[in-house]
Amino acid sequence: MSNFPDDSLALHTDLYEINMMLTYWEKGISERQSVFEVFFRKNPFENGFALFAGLERVVQYLQNLKFTDSDIEYLREMEDYPEGFLQYLKDLKFTCTIRSAVEGDLVFSNEPILQIVGPLAQCQLVETAILNIINYQTLIATKAARIKSATGNDPLLEFGSRRAQEMDAAIWGTRAAFIGGFDATSNVRAGKLFGIPISGTHAHSLIQTYRSDYEGFKAYAETHRDCVFLVDTYDTLRSGVPNAIKVAKEFGDKINFQGVRIDSGDMAYISKRVRQQLDDAGFPDAKIYASNDLDEKTIQNLKMQDAKIDVWGVGTKLITAFDQPALGAVYKLVAIEDEHGQMVDTIKLSSNAEKVSTPGMKQVWRITNDKKDHKSEGDYIAVWDEDPTKQESLYMFHPTYTYINKTLTDFTARPLLQTIFDQGKLVYQLPTLDEIKAYCRRSLDSLWDEYKRDLNPQEYPVDLSQKLWDRKMNYIQKVRQHVNDTINDK
Ligand SMILES: Nc1ncnc2c1ncn2[C@@H]1O[C@H](COP(=O)(O)OP(=O)(O)OP(=O)(O)O)[C@@H](O)[C@H]1O
Numbered sequence: 001m002s003n004f005p006d007d008s009l010a011l012h013t014d015l016y017e018i019n020m021m022l023t024y025w026e027k028g029i030s031e032r033q034s035v036f037e038v039f040f041r042k043n044p045f046e047n048g049f050a051l052f053a054g055l056e057r058v059v060q061y062l063q064n065l066k067f068t069d070s071d072i073e074y075l076r077e078m079e080d081y082p083e084g085f086l087q088y089l090k091d092l093k094f095t096c097t098i099r100s101a102v103e104g105d106l107v108f109s110n111e112p113i114l115q116i117v118g119p120l121a122q123c124q125l126v127e128t129a130i131l132n133i134i135n136y137q138t139l140i141a142t143k144a145a146r147i148k149s150a151t152g153n154d155p156l157l158e159f160g161s162r163r164a165q166e167m168d169a170a171i172w173g174t175r176a177a178f179i180g181g182f183d184a185t186s187n188v189r190a191g192k193l194f195g196i197p198i199s200g201t202h203a204h205s206l207i208q209t210y211r212s213d214y215e216g217f218k219a220y221a222e223t224h225r226d227c228v229f230l231v232d233t234y235d236t237l238r239s240g241v242p243n244a245i246k247v248a249k250e251f252g253d254k255i256n257f258q259g260v261r262i263d264s265g266d267m268a269y270i271s272k273r274v275r276q277q278l279d280d281a282g283f284p285d286a287k288i289y290a291s292n293d294l295d296e297k298t299i300q301n302l303k304m305q306d307a308k309i310d311v312w313g314v315g316t317k318l319i320t321a322f323d324q325p326a327l328g329a330v331y332k333l334v335a336i337e338d339e340h341g342q343m344v345d346t347i348k349l350s351s352n353a354e355k356v357s358t359p360g361m362k363q364v365w366r367i368t369n370d371k372k373d374h375k376s377e378g379d380y381i382a383v384w385d386e387d388p389t390k391q392e393s394l395y396m397f398h399p400t401y402t403y404i405n406k407t408l409t410d411f412t413a414r415p416l417l418q419t420i421f422d423q424g425k426l427v428y429q430l431p432t433l434d435e436i437k438a439y440c441r442r443s444l445d446s447l448w449d450e451y452k453r454d455l456n457p458q459e460y461p462v463d464l465s466q467k468l469w470d471r472k473m474n475y476i477q478k479v480r481q482h483v484n485d486t487i488n489d490k
């Protein structure tokens, strides 16, 4: 470690952000109003939706955003920045407006999920940290929801800390997993910090220490009331389970024999045999816990094989988002104040139609059909000042295949982006984690099953309002024309 104290997160950013801040500062445009939006281009895991998480940490980060003396000292040593600029950084106060989806909400590809409005230099500074937080936590919450959809009402335990990409990932990943549907965690610090229920059995090392299933279980039973014995250290069916039963019988009411955990082998076959042994011994209520590189696919498969597993422990595949390690959310400038003080839209063109950004400041409206069980009909991205709640009917059409369209009359439109900070002031009351989890369950209930199935889900409509669509098309034309004119001029 260097001699600098780790006393702020202001430098938790990419150098190019500060380099751009210098350019804006030198050119006198650092305070120009700008609008950036966060979105991702593809739902993760081929899922039909993503679950938004990370806002609480974004709030923590922004509330404490300040360059400390050591930050300035470090920059002075490393970079050739003018003293005036360093002083500007030192005096910087966060004054942006943040609007965001709330944690536990469903979000979809190609719609703004967080928006930041404020002085250009500040918006630029916070890009990296905001993406860092939202990308990871949203990914893990979504993975957790997929795993939860496989386990149904069975208890689901988070076991991932030892395999997570470092400590922050273990802690915040656990929180995201809890939002997405996990019931408890093995990480005691996550329990302490967030109030997540904690849960734990024991490891193979306990049995190895005593070099005997029986002695290991007995020692554990002598020192704990609640007992789940790990039975696969030597031989699950011939030693582990028989010795667990023996100890459970010897200790009787002195312990609460909750069950056994299996962690290897063919878990369908073994769990059925273990169930039989426990039932035959008079322990029909003892539960069978399973762990070992589980994910939604193995769990579904084990259920198809009628495995007798009651409680699922999931680590590596959850906490590392094993099958898709990055969400790929991006942060794009969509509007900026010009030299006359007018806000103008900006766009990023691409030869790939899907990568062309949608210009201008927007709101996302979640449309529910009041006639059809109040389920979500789709998301309607509109120009910021449009208000679909004032419309009698709503025309929704696919932004690329415009012939796919529908008109709704009995609908409710709810704005997805809520104001979190208003010009630097926190105006959003952070909900408790239990409230977020409950909200997440309600959000999932509002989605048709066709969008929720984990294999080949239907594409949820994310449409543009006519006004926004026209604006985007006109703007693309204008930019193309401008590029052509510039080339022809040469
Ligand atoms: N019946 C089953 N159907 C589908 N997958 C299973 C079944 N039983 C176990 N698995 C999964 O198969 C994977 C590998 O298990 P495998 O038996 O090859 O290794 P293991 O039991 O971990 O071996 P080890 O004894 O080295 O720990 C794990 O992800 C496990 O969850």
Ligand SMILES: O=P(O)(O)OC[C@H]1O[C@H](OP(=O)(O)OP(=O)(O)O)[C@H](O)[C@@H]1O
Pocket (backbone or CB within 6 Å): 159, 160, 162, 163, 202, 203, 204, 205, 263, 291, 292, 293, 294, 313, 314, 315, 316, 317
């Ligand atoms: O498989 P995961 O989904 O990642 O779940 C966590 C794993 O961590 C433990 O194994 P580990 O080998 O680390 O410890 P042990 O010695 O107790 O088996 C546990 O037994 C699980 O297998």
Ligand SMILES: O=C(O)c1cccnc1
Pocket (backbone or CB within 6 Å): 159, 160, 186, 199, 200, 201, 202, 261, 291, 313, 315
């Ligand atoms: O409590 C457990 O059984 C546990 C905890 C962490 C990792 N694997 C298992």
